[in-house]
Amino acid sequence: MREGEGRHEPNGGQGGPFHEVKDVKLRRENIVTALALIVIAATIPFAIMDTIETGRVYLFSREFLEELPQRFTGPGRLRFILQPVLAILLGMRGGLADARAGNPPYLFGLIFHAGRRRELMQSGVAAISTLLAMGIILDVVFQWVLYRSVHPGAALVVGPILICIPYSVSRALTNRLARLLGKKPAPPSTK
Numbered sequence: 307m308r309e310g311e312g313r314h315e316p317n318g319g320q321g322g323p324f325h326e327v328k329d330v331k332l333r334r335e336n337i338v339t340a341l342a343l344i345v346i347a348a349t350i351p352f353a354i355m356d357t358i359e360t361g362r363v364y365l366f367s368r369e370f371l372e373e374l375p376q377r378f379t380g381p382g383r384l385r386f387i388l389q390p391v392l393a394i395l396l397g398m399r400g401g402l403a404d405a406r407a408g409n410p411p412y413l414f415g416l417i418f419h420a421g422r423r424r425e426l427m428q429s430g431v432a433a434i435s436t437l438l439a440m441g442i443i444l445d446v447v448f449q450w451v452l453y454r455s456v457h458p459g460a461a462l463v464v465g466p467i468l469i470c471i472p473y474s475v476s477r478a479l480t481n482r483l484a485r486l487l488g489k490k491p492a493p494p495s496t497k
Contacts, residue, residue, distance in 0.1 A: 342439035345446050349458040356455070365459035376452060377464070385444050386468065389437065393473040396433050400473075401480025405488065412477040434473050441465030 357363055364370055378386055397412075404412060410419055415426050445461035 338436050338439045338443075342442045345443055346458045346461065349446060349456045349461075352456060353458050356457070363459065364457040365463060370457070370460060373453065377448070385441075385448070389441050389444075389465075389468040390472040392437055393434060393469040394476040396437065397473040397476030397478075398480045400429065400433050401477040401482075402484055404477065404481040405484035409481070411479075411481045413474055414478065416474075430473065430477070434469055438466055438469050441469050 353364065362369075377383075401412065404410075404415075409415060409422070409426075412426060412430070415422055419426075442461050442465040445465040446456050446458070449456045449461065
């Protein structure tokens with residue numbers, strides 16, 4: 307059989323814009339992230355209508371600041387404990403891995419090590435992507451339950467704040483602490 311005979315080639319073997327997709331796997335991370343994007347995309351038209359009707363952007367309004375304390379009470383208050391705790395645990399796991407690999411503390415590395423910034427950001431996003439997407443989805447659900455309206459800008463701010471700050475700080479502190487506790491005193495010199 308000659309090359310190209312008897313096989314199906316996408317786009318008739320022409321190359322073109324259609325590339326063969328290999329090993330696409332549905333993973334929990336992909337599904338949750340896609341769901342978060344769909345939820346945000348579905349709520350944007352309602353946010354635009356609200357902005358047109360009221361003449362204000364909810365996220366930058368007095369109403370947002372007045373409703374913020376309501377988020378800490380009622381049906382959604384457990385997530386203000388659960389999400390940061392999970393982010394802290396993931397940060398601790400990442401900090402221990404950083405310490406074993408000899409990486410700088412997470413925040414320090416992000417700020418001062420330009421050559422490693424991309425790698426650190428990718429590892430951080432990989433560690434918290436599902437939790438971050440769940441935070442956004444939960445914020446949208448609780449907005450609907452509490453206020454009977456949804457503001458995607460608030461969901462994109464509140465959910466990530468509950469996750470990114472605790473994750474970054476705990477990853478950096480765990481790395482620093484693991485390095486301090488992991489250092490063993492040098493043996494006394496024989497001179």
